[in-house]
Amino acid sequence: PYYIDLNQNLYLQACLHSSDPNLIVFVDTCVASPDRHDFNTVTYDIIKNGCVKDSSYATYYSPYSHFARFKFNAFEFISRHTSVYLRCELVVCRLGDYSSRCYRGCVRRARRDTSS
Numbered sequence: 502p503y504y505i506d507l508n509q510n511l512y513l514q515a516c517l518h519s520s521d522p523n524l525i526v527f528v529d530t531c532v533a534s535p536d537r538h539d540f541n542t543v544t545y546d547i548i549k550n551g552c553v554k555d556s557s558y559a560t561y562y563s564p565y566s567h568f569a570r571f572k573f574n575a576f577e578f579i580s581r582h583t584s585v586y587l588r589c590e591l592v593v594c595r596l597g598d599y600s601s602r603c604y605r606g607c608v609r610r611a612r613r614d615t616s617s
Contacts, residue, residue, distance in 0.1 A: 502584075509575050510557070515591055517567040523596045525566040527551070527603035531558075531573075531589040535582030547573050547587075552607035566596050 505511055517526050531547040534540045546554040557574035569591060576585070594603035
């Protein structure tokens with residue numbers, strides 16, 4: 502566990518351990534939950550499908566493509582849960598492949614037509 506005070510910034514870094522320098526890491530989704538075993542019932546989206554959902558979320562530059570650095574402001578769930586657990590999904594792509602998921606950024610899902 503990592504302990505911080507409420508409203509403090511939490512800084513995170515993900516690193517891909519690979520000898521291939523032509524890979525890039527992209528933070529696709531980060532979800533918070535008060536229950537480490539349940540990321541479906543009570544959740545808070547920080548970033549989803551590359552779309553920022555929390556206004557305190559920010560990315561930080563890294564000179565290395567195999568690092569993803571970001572931060573967000575610490576919070577508590579509805580003042581009833583003192584612990585918050587994170588589950589983040591990252592995507593690894595080929596550096597310079599502009600058709601890959603890493604370069605598309607925020608992907609909004611297309612809505613389906615409800616007509617017959």
